[in-house]
Amino acid sequence: MCSTPSGFTFSDLFAGVGGFHAAMHAAGGRWAFASEIDPHAARVYDYNWLRPLRASTTEHPNGLQEFKVSGDIVTLTDPVVQVPHADVLTAGFPCQPFSKSGKQLGMDETRGTLFWNIARILQDEATRPSVVLLENVRNLAGPKHQQTFATIVRTLRQLGYRTASRPAVFSPHLLPPELGGRPQVRERVFILAHYVGNAAAEDPANFDNPIVTPKSTFGDWKKTDWDLARHLPLDPDTDVGDRYELDSTERKWIETWDGLLTEVAERLGPGERLPGFPIWSDDFRSVEAAADLIEVAELRGEPLPAWKADFLIKNARFYERHADIIDRYRMIIDGFPASRRKFEWQAGSHRPLDETIMHFRPSGIRAKRPDYVPALVAITQTTVLGTRRRLTPRETARLQGLPDTFEFRQSDDTNWDDYVTQKDAPSYKQMGNGVNVGAAFFVFSRYVLEHADEIPNHIVEAVRAASDQGRRGPDSILS
Structure with missing residues (x-):
């Protein structure tokens, strides 16, 4: 994997094998922390993203942790937050039902869910990121989960984050190839927020529309223009x-x-x-x-x-x-x-x-x-x-926007420079659980640039430079 000039740091929660890592790296970011409970996915993440970092530098970006994926985010945030500070936090978090949903309890209402563990990080001034990018299944924006989504929005605002009242719902097949699109229908909810302080966050005048919707269009590109054999491409x-x-x-x-x-x-x-x-x-x-x-x-x-x-x-x-x-x-x-x-x-x-x-x-x-x-x-x-x-697993990795330099290999626990090639079953599972790189890169970059006046300049400049370098898509950067 090539490196890019680093303009901001990012934490990667519920990291899987690194879809968000690839997107943030392409956007000009530098890894600071990752958490993933599945040991097989964590070792694939380490092989592809952290092993090259260890080889290129001995200086860790937060000065606290070695270059290694951490485990369960629950134990890393409760009772004490052990996640280091980063400029950007990404999380493809599982969304369990909120048992007290609808009672207007905000932060307390999320207790017992994994979103609560994310909120603990955002609540702590020492670890609070400037920008947050959360991803979840399409159903989170559906009628059965309106109260769940409303609770997430309300909690983010109570923590000082400006965020839209409706989620961005997006799929990589809506994007043309040059913007990082892929021939896969994968509608996902993206919740984007940035820190502005409590008063501004809860001011109705600052309630945005979502950054993209399932009806977003880009030039003359139509989803029927995809050709799987040519655009993926198939082997x-x-x-x-x-x-x-x-x-x-x-x-x-x-x-x-x-x-x-x-x-x-x-x-x-x-x-x-x-x-x-x-x-x-x-x-x-x-x-x-x-x-x-x-x-x-x-x-x-x-x-x-x-x-x-x-x-x-x-x-x-x-x-x-x-x-x-x-x-x-x-x-x-x-x-x-x-x-x-x-x-x-x-x-x-x-x-x-x-x-x-x-x-x-x-x-x-x-x-x-x-x-x-x-x-x-x-x-x-x-x-x-x-x-x-x-x-093949390689072709499914392409569907998720991962570069062909990505390998389904697990670094060894005892010697991080050794690895084993992973079997197909966990590889397919990891791709099915992953975030699409192009979609994540696009919604993040677009959000940062549209709110440039409220987001720290070093993040904005890194994203702007990366977008220019990649013609607004991650492919030419992640090659």
Whole structure:
């Protein structure tokens, strides 16, 4: 990893393998502290980010800690805050329910949640950062968590931080490649705040709109412009190991559904498409039989939800129209596992499945256009490329905006210059749990520059210089 001129220091909480580190480094920052409870992720972080620092300097930026990822943030903030000061604090914190949400208790209301541990750092004048960047799942901005989000905002303001009343919700697939975008739908909530003192923070005149929204646009770029093979880019199949190839059983699932869907598509009329609702072989029956099932459920006093009744009728109509085709494939499909007897077509106009990307989900097989992929997750739902193979860990790292110099290697506990290569399972998990580098870099840089008159100048100048160097994207810096 190359180094950049250091204009500010940053602390990295719930650090994972270092997505925020990469973003802050690209923005002109210098690492001061990291905390991560997962030992495997912490060792990957150390190998990629701290081992090079140890090799280049013996002077630690805060003078208190060696170049090593610390453990559980709970023990590092309670009862005494042991986190050193840094100019910027980042945290992709887990968000447990707030047991007292809505009682206007502010800081006390967050007790028992990991946000409370972040707040302890912000409360202490000796450790208080100038800028805060928090990241969480999209649901934090949803209707079920309005009180949770309101509590976070209220607490930040009571601690002297200016922050918007609504969160920034953003995904890397909305950004063009030159701004650090990636072909992955990964909507996340970003909460940005900077210290201005209590009076200014709680003044309604200072309540901002979010820095970006899911409807933000950038020039002529459209999310449909993505091409996964070109923009990621995908590695040539010949360079990918055999272990990523689909096995014969998986190929049989795809080939069977491909045959059925191709025959159905050939008889569709002009303007018709394959159905967008989940096609489920277990519900292939006549419309009359489906209506009987719905009626029986009502007579029993256990009426089906409206979506389920609609699902049954749509599948029945699909079956009646195409029974001559479906019945030739049905015996094979009925032998598949339950989760493979259901298929969701989300790939637009019909095309061979080899020209789509797919996911083997617990709820069924889903096919999509080969432009951008759904969010990486920490469980095994790795994107499948046609009938060929899964994405490799290297390709998932690219989806998260990490440079190809990033390695899935763990530094050894006893000798930090030694390492072991990590197995694929934890690598996929770490990417599913990580923050996207380009999205984090963009929202942070944009926020700092738009509030430049209230943020310390050395932070602003570092971000401005890094944005100019990287054409506002981190890729050319993290090379």
